[in-house]
Amino acid sequence: MKKVLLFLPHGFETYEASAFIDVIGWNLVDGDGSTKLFTAGFTREVASSFDQRMVVDLLWEEIRAADFDALALPGGFIEFDFYREAYDERLLGLIREFDRAGKLIAAICVGALLIGKSGALRGRLCTTYNQKDRIRQKTLAGFGANVVNEPIVEDGNIITCWGPAAGMEVSFRLLEGLTDRTRADFIRGIMGFAPRSG
Numbered sequence: 001m002k003k004v005l006l007f008l009p010h011g012f013e014t015y016e017a018s019a020f021i022d023v024i025g026w027n028l029v030d031g032d033g034s035t036k037l038f039t040a041g042f043t044r045e046v047a048s049s050f051d052q053r054m055v056v057d058l059l060w061e062e063i064r065a066a067d068f069d070a071l072a073l074p075g076g077f078i079e080f081d082f083y084r085e086a087y088d089e090r091l092l093g094l095i096r097e098f099d100r101a102g103k104l105i106a107a108i109c110v111g112a113l114l115i116g117k118s119g120a121l122r123g124r125l126c127t128t129y130n131q132k133d134r135i136r137q138k139t140l141a142g143f144g145a146n147v148v149n150e151p152i153v154e155d156g157n158i159i160t161c162w163g164p165a166a167g168m169e170v171s172f173r174l175l176e177g178l179t180d181r182t183r184a185d186f187i188r189g190i191m192g193f194a195p196r197s198g
Helices: 014-030 082-086 089-100 111-118 135-142 164-178 181-190
Strands: 002-007 035-041 045-047 053-055 070-073 104-107 152-155 158-161
Touching (some): 002 014, 002 164, 014 035, 014 181, 070 089, 070 111, 082 111, 104 111, 104 164, 111 158, 158 164
Parallel strands (some): 002 035, 070 104, 104 158
Antiparallel strands (some): 045 053
């Protein structure tokens, strides 16, 4: 069983978290049953960007990176104080631990900024939210990352994207990395999405 850790900082975006939950969950139930997702946070109940509440499976102190095969990171809104927990050194250290072990890390939208702030994207290709004068892409570049203005960018074990619209595809690519292209395309199909092109 491949295990995905979905870390939810305060102010996370619900759609971006749900993309990971759905794709990994569909594979558990209707796919080959080889993947399972676990949510985690610094508090048992985490408020999202739009003040929806989610009760997580694991608290920070219960996480052991060695127990997981991949880390999933949604973005969030500055207006809902996302970066207060997203930039917490404990989470940044966890990202570095996953990266050092070569484990998959997938981020949607400004979730890439967490990876950048951790130092794991220094000198690597990536992307992040590209609207509003590309201020978030400039921030990511400031962490030493090589920012590409493309919908999805993969560099080694790290997958990033430029916004919520690419969130489902990032989730499918995470599944593909945990299983294979055939299994990921099967889940794409039964969820009503077209097979991956290229």
